[in-house]
Amino acid sequence: MDSGNLAWYIAATALVLFMTPGVAFFYGGLVKAKSVISMMMMSFGAMGLIAVLWILYGYNMQTADWWGGILGNPFSDFGLGAMATGENATVNLTAVAYGATFAIITVALISGAIADRARFGSWMIFAFFFATIDYFAVAGWVWNTNGWIFNLGTTLGFSTEVIDYAGGTAVHINAGAAALALALVLGKRVGFQKGIHKPHNVPLVMLGAAILWFGWFGFNAGAAAFYAAPEGTSGDILSGIAGVGSPAGLIVLNTLGATAAAILGWAIVEKLKDGKPTAVGAASGAVAGLVAITPSCANLAPGWSLLLGIIAGAVCALAVELKWRLGFDDSLDVVGVHLVGGLIGTLYLGFFATGTGLFLGGNAEQLILQAIAAVTVLVFSFVVAYVLGFIIEKTIGFRVKNEDEIAGIDTVVHGEEGYALVD
Template sequence: MDTGSIAWGLTATALVLFMTPGVAFFYGGLVKAKSVISMMMMSFGALGLISVLWILYGFNMSAVGSPTQFAGNPFSDFGLGQLAMGETGSIDLLGATYGATFAIITVALISGAVADRAKFGSWMIFAGVWATLVYFPVAAWVWGGGWIMKLGETLSLPGVIDYAGGTAVHINAGAAALALALVLGKRVGFQKGITKPHNVPLVLIGASILWFGWFGFNAGAEWLNGLANVGIIVVNTLGATAAAILAWMLVEKFKDGKATSVGAASGAVAGLVAITPACANLEPGWALLLGAVAGAVCALAIELKFKLGFDDSLDVVGIHLVGGIIGTLYLGFFAIGTGLFTGGDLGQFAVQAIAAFSVLVYSFVIAYLLGLAIEKTIGFRIKNEDELAGIDTSVHGEEGYALERV
């Protein structure tokens, strides 16, 4: 492999790793001031824990030898010692590290659904077990030779397209977020407008870091392909995101009379989520349309929690689950050469739908059962009085803004 491709692989790995602190900033700015430490610690906790688990056994589980295999053997190369000593060990370890960054951010995304009310220790237990039972196997299904990767071949249809994680990352995390929101219940006084973002600039910084890192997220795997498709991936990552910002702000203007900066940041994330599975398989014009659709629909979808009565604190369901489904199914209509309106038939839509909803159901069920088990044993939710007093001081003994009077 040429040194340029290796350099891009290293750069992309760093970019995607940087996205998890971006999530921490984005989520941290959205919560109230006395919850910012707790919110950001969930992302940093996931960064530490999932990195260790991935090296110990998660990477082993993320590839299978047969589509009938649930996951790889976690003990086949415990700690990656054999991989490191292989003939291509340096390249293989870089690929393993790149894969770790996806596992980390997928887990971190879930935390936004339980902002203001989750125990940190319980969150860490959930994160480790959910990654083991859900993310590592699903990564094998989608990218590691598993049943989703081979679904088209099995059904004599086009193969499932999920270039960078519409199913494995966003639908997976969004479904788990919905499950945890239901298990932990509503915040004290839950209603529309219960809290306002305490630090809007922090939200915008986080969204900017995410967009920056997403070029590594979407185009990063091209280091293994000689950068053959990098052009269409980066222009689609730019275009869909930009269109989603405009669409979200337009919906806000018509619905509430004002376009907000938080809405623009949320629209950017919605566009990034939707283009993730589709970035290498859409013409740029169709990517713009996808971004516009995702931005508009997600701007409306975040209101569902008030109508349906679940407290998804930071709209993980409305943005990541809904946006991931939109991007995954959209390929059934507009994927280059195989979409219904771009030279194909409904076969592409069929395999996309099977993959999307299978991951959704599996992730939701496991997350719900796991969250419920934690809640019924050691407890997952903090006490109401601690929530009202401030989760940062009660759980971490810190304050986000310890200002002294002079």
């Protein structure tokens, strides 16, 4: 890898890491003022824990070929001592850091479903086991060249493969399904009903959404540093972001366009449904668009990405209402935005992926592959998260006492207040 591509890869790693504080701000603004520290600490706790686990054995589990494309060997290079002294150590270790940022944010996203009522210690135990059992394995399924999802098309004798460029399945469907499971395990907040829980700091929500959009260009386009020019072209074997046929420009434009369109889609639905478009809705629409374009950013023409954004923004704006009708308390709409948005973006490729989508020169194969990958990850993540959450709740307890929840859990759990008012 040349110095330019390496520099971009390091910058993309920093951008994606910055997204988790963005999640902390976004979620922190949505909860009540006396729970903001607890909410933000769950994101920062994930940053600390998951990065350590990833370096010790998580990266090995994603990349090593151990058991039929299903599970990598965590002990293949425990602590990465061999990699650190290898011939290509700089590039390889940067790849480890880049992968760590994806693992971190996937776990952090789940926390929004249990806002205002979760114990920090229990959350950290859940994060440890969920990352180990679920994310490290699922990431290997999707992105390891030996992973079963990566090779699903070949296995079925199809002419194409599953498309998930940056994490529609491994990140967003994965986190959204786990969020639904934990919301069911912990139950509803005290006084759960529509309109009773309002965001305490809308500017903080907008700041978080802006940071997420900023960092998402690294999230989607970072891996383009490894782009290899097709055989027979004038590009180098590893030509990177500026190489012949590189998808980097398309990825950047689609990340911009789909997100912008999703803001409009969400705002239109709010206007028609409630009479007023809101700032929180615009921020949520942006996140929905980012989620939807994640798996498809390199495989859609710009016009189709705009349509995807409109659809994702509108559908997610409606999907967040499901918790009131179905009676599950997903505090900050992780299910409605990340699970639903991830499903939309993943399945949309089955219809509109360039060259392979049902309506763009392909056949039903792409849609079948996308559906199998999405449903499998959804079910696996839900089951793992539900079992882990249930065991933690029934043993050491996952949810705080009702009186602590009503008072606000920041001082009880962390001994701090988000806002100290001085006379």
